[in-house]
Amino acid sequence: MSDQPDKSPSPDKDASARALEHLEPGNSRRTVLDALSRMIEGAQLGVGDRLPPEIAIARKLEVSRAKVREALIAWQNMGIVTRNKKAGTVLAAEVFSNAIHMPMTLKLEAESLLRTHSVRRPLEIEAVRLAARNITEHHARLIMGRLEELMAIYDAGGDWRHADHMLHAAIHAATGNPLFAQLVLQIQQGFNEIYEAPFGQPQLGQNTIPLHSALAEAVARGDETNAAEIMARIMDMVETEVRKVMETYDV
Amino acid sequence: MSDQPDKSPSPDKDASARALEHLEPGNSRRTVLDALSRMIEGAQLGVGDRLPPEIAIARKLEVSRAKVREALIAWQNMGIVTRNKKAGTVLAAEVFSNAIHMPMTLKLEAESLLRTHSVRRPLEIEAVRLAARNITEHHARLIMGRLEELMAIYDAGGDWRHADHMLHAAIHAATGNPLFAQLVLQIQQGFNEIYEAPFGQPQLGQNTIPLHSALAEAVARGDETNAAEIMARIMDMVETEVRKVMETYDV
DNA sequence: ATTCTTGATTTTGTCTGACATTATCTTAAC
DNA sequence: GTTAAGATAATGTCAGACAAAATCAAGAAT
Numbered sequence: 001m002s003d004q005p006d007k008s009p010s011p012d013k014d015a016s017a018r019a020l021e022h023l024e025p026g027n028s029r030r031t032v033l034d035a036l037s038r039m040i041e042g043a044q045l046g047v048g049d050r051l052p053p054e055i056a057i058a059r060k061l062e063v064s065r066a067k068v069r070e071a072l073i074a075w076q077n078m079g080i081v082t083r084n085k086k087a088g089t090v091l092a093a094e095v096f097s098n099a100i101h102m103p104m105t106l107k108l109e110a111e112s113l114l115r116t117h118s119v120r121r122p123l124e125i126e127a128v129r130l131a132a133r134n135i136t137e138h139h140a141r142l143i144m145g146r147l148e149e150l151m152a153i154y155d156a157g158g159d160w161r162h163a164d165h166m167l168h169a170a171i172h173a174a175t176g177n178p179l180f181a182q183l184v185l186q187i188q189q190g191f192n193e194i195y196e197a198p199f200g201q202p203q204l205g206q207n208t209i210p211l212h213s214a215l216a217e218a219v220a221r222g223d224e225t226n227a228a229e230i231m232a233r234i235m236d237m238v239e240t241e242v243r244k245v246m247e248t249y250d251v
Numbered sequence: 252m253s254d255q256p257d258k259s260p261s262p263d264k265d266a267s268a269r270a271l272e273h274l275e276p277g278n279s280r281r282t283v284l285d286a287l288s289r290m291i292e293g294a295q296l297g298v299g300d301r302l303p304p305e306i307a308i309a310r311k312l313e314v315s316r317a318k319v320r321e322a323l324i325a326w327q328n329m330g331i332v333t334r335n336k337k338a339g340t341v342l343a344a345e346v347f348s349n350a351i352h353m354p355m356t357l358k359l360e361a362e363s364l365l366r367t368h369s370v371r372r373p374l375e376i377e378a379v380r381l382a383a384r385n386i387t388e389h390h391a392r393l394i395m396g397r398l399e400e401l402m403a404i405y406d407a408g409g410d411w412r413h414a415d416h417m418l419h420a421a422i423h424a425a426t427g428n429p430l431f432a433q434l435v436l437q438i439q440q441g442f443n444e445i446y447e448a449p450f451g452q453p454q455l456g457q458n459t460i461p462l463h464s465a466l467a468e469a470v471a472r473g474d475e476t477n478a479a480e481i482m483a484r485i486m487d488m489v490e491t492e493v494r495k496v497m498e499t500y501d502v
Numbered sequence: 503a504t505t506c507t508t509g510a511t512t513t514t515g516t517c518t519g520a521c522a523t524t525a526t527c528t529t530a531a532c
Numbered sequence: 533g534t535t536a537a538g539a540t541a542a543t544g545t546c547a548g549a550c551a552a553a554a555t556c557a558a559g560a561a562t
Contacts, residue, residue, distance in 0.1 A: 054513080073321055074324065119377075
């Protein structure tokens with residue numbers, strides 16, 4: 001058994017202790033988060049490092065534990081840290097002491113993912129239907145080209161998200177109606193913003209990639225019904241995955 | 252001294268008391284925010300209305316004040332509510348707006364009527380399907396009320412467009428997914444902008460009004476299939492009308 | 503020697519009750 | 533009528549205790 005420099009045994013504890021020394025009382029408004037930011041910067045904490053326990057922070061900062069708690073929970077809600085019973089509070093995203101005001105990124109309200117998805121679903125289905133109906137040789141070639149790129153990256157185990165997006169964009173283009181592309185793009189962005197931040201699990205939709213071959217072919221061959229059917233199946237699979245993730249994380 | 256209906260002295264208090272009755276214990280994780288969401292929806296609270304005080308919520312929900320506090324602070328951080336000492340917690344944004352941080356600045360201007368319509372179509376159909384599936388007595392009553400208003404104005408030969416819009420809004424509300432309302436509203440606005448300016452013929456969709464009775468009833472009775480069918484017919488009729496107008500004016 | 507179990511420990515999660523602070527409302531004085 | 537002082541009601545803060553859960557370590561069983 002070789003050493004595992006990736007997940008060293010107790011870097012957290014070191015980091016946590018080191019970090020504590022960078023905390024100073026200094027009481028004023030917005031103290032806690034600022035102090036923590038300075039601490040993180042000063043102690044050079046990175047993603048995966050552990051923050052000191054609430055009670056230690058509270059003592060060092062000379063405030064009550066409740067106040068520290070609320071501050072840390074605020075960060076948790078922003079996806080900056082994760083919090084677990086014995087594991088403590090762990091940095092999940094880079095924190096820049098200035099950028100903490102984070103302009104109200106999106107927070108995960110319980111069902112926002114599913115809501116977003118349920119709007120995307122009919123649009124995507126209608127889009128492939130239209131694309132199949134209005135398919136031209138030019139667009140068919142474009143779609144099959146994008147499919148090829150996607151499958152190459154997917155088979156190689158790379159990050160297929162961009163390629164996936166390009167394939168869908170090609171299909172939207174084939175509808176002859178740019179509104180579909182615009183709308184679905186925006187919805188998709190909203191979806192990703194909601195999803196990636198809190199869960200940090202980029203592989204949502206992975207299972208649907210193999211289905212994309214059949215989808216692209218159906219569209220290229222002009223088979224409206226089949227294309228719509230496959231897209232419906234893809235959308236349902238995504239929904240299932242979303243529900244599973246939500247369950248896992250008890251959202 | 253005349254009364255001031257605009258800034259009534261204590262509407263908050265009314266709202267706050269009314270709201271309290273929509274709170275139910277139900278304990279699990281993430282309870283508090285969910286319960287509050289339901290409360291806001293149930294009591295029909297809007298921007299500017301006041302939530303009950305922390306302690307009242309805590310008692311009603313049978314949890315500690317600290318827990319309620321953390322939940323409310325989370326919403327505060329999201330910009331959903333504002334909190335002040337004596338003023339209490341006040342709704343600052345629609346609760347579900349956080350699900351939709353998307354800019355949603357659709358540039359519909361240049362697009363043609365038909366393009367707009369073909370995006371609206373699947374959304375409206377899916378919306379009535381969802382509305383019928385999730386229909387509640389409250390929403391059913393709301394929809395039928397709006398239908399009555401619409402038909403009264405229509406029969407009297409008045410300008411029914413606002414009433415029509417209100418009916419559709421009620422249906423969107425019944426879906427439980429505010430994204431539908433937002434999207435369709437924007438698309439509809441784009442549609443109107445494009446249409447009214449060049450053609451100045453406000454009665455587009457006139458023929459579909461009689462169908463709205465059947466639509467509203469189908470939704471209210473929870474008949475997904477029938478509702479979707481009728482909506483599809485309505486959308487097709489609108490499309491036919493648009494084509495006719497375009498032909499007439501040689502667009 | 504390895505695996506499994508069991509218990510101790512640490513940390514967050516929750517509750518309780520009290521007091522401080524402050525924005526608003528009320529009342530009284532000018 | 534306007535201003536000023538006090539009462540009030542809400543959030544803000546604190547301290548201390550216990551519960552729950554994840555990790556860690558030691559010992560037992562294979």
